[in-house]
Amino acid sequence: MAGEEADDTGFAASWRGGTPLGAPAGKLDRQEKLDQLLSLFDMHVHTNQGSPDSGLTPEEMVEDARRLGLTGIMVTEHDGWPRHDFEAFRRTVDDIVLIRALEVYTPLGHVITMGLEGHVAGYGDSIEVIRTLRREVDKVGGFMILAHPFRFLFDLPHYTQNMLFQDAERIPQSADEAAKHRVFELVDEVEVVNGGNIEVENRFAQEVAAIHGFWGTGGSDAHSLDGLARGVTAFMGDVRGEADMLEALRAGDFAPVESFHVGKPVNYGRASWLKPEMLLGRAARHESAAG
C-alpha cells in the first residue's frame, strides 16, 4: 500500500490491482467504509442443480445469501452445474456474486476446482490422480482447493475413513507429520473452515495450512438452508466475479471465518487487515434485518 493515502479506516482507498471502490469515500460513514473493504463469500455450497444429495434450490441459496449479507457464493457442485444453465441463472441475480466451481472426488479426498467444465478422466495411483487434475486445471488457468482434508481423521482409535490417511495404524501424530503428505504440494489452497466438519478437523487443517503458508479458505458445505455461511472467506476489496476471485485467491491475504451465520464470526486466518468490527458489523446487519 506504499504511496497510497490511507483514510480513517486505516486502509488505502484501493485494492491491489487498483480496483476502485464503489462510492466516494467522503460520503460514507465509517461502517460503510469498512463494509466496502470486505467481500464475504461462502466458498462451498451445493444446490440441487448439480449435487444429487442437495435439497437447496438456487433461488433459496440466493435469498439466504441476501439475508446473511454475503457478497457471494462459490457453488461447488459434485456433478457440475452445466455452464449454460448456470450463466442463465446468474444473469437473473445482480446483487449476489455467483462463482461456478466443481468439487471433484479423488482417491485422496475432495478438491474444489475452478475452471473445469466437468470431471477429468484418468484414474490410477492416488497421487497421480491429483497430478492429472493439476495439469488439467493449469491448462485452463484455474484453481484447486483441497476441501476438508482431515474429515474423519479423529474417528479413532480403531478406524478411520479419512482419505489422506487411510491406515488407522499410521495416522499422523502431529500437523508437521501430516503436512508431509504430497497432496499439499499439488493444490493451491486448503479449506480450513468447513461447516460440515467437527472442530478438531478444522483446527488440524488450519495448522497444516499454516505450515505450508496457505491462507486457508472457509465454506459451509451446505446442502440445504441449514448452516449456509457457517464458514465464509473474507477478502479485502471488491470481488465481483470469477476473474476477481481468481485474482484475489492468487494474491492471498484472505481469511477463513467460522460461525458468521449466527452472528458470531471467528477469524481463523492470519490476514492482519481483517478487524473483528468489520465482521461483526456485517453480521449485525443480517441480525437486525432478521428482526
Ligand SMILES: [Zn+2]
Ligand atoms: Zn466434500
Ligand SMILES: [Zn+2]
Ligand atoms: Zn461439498
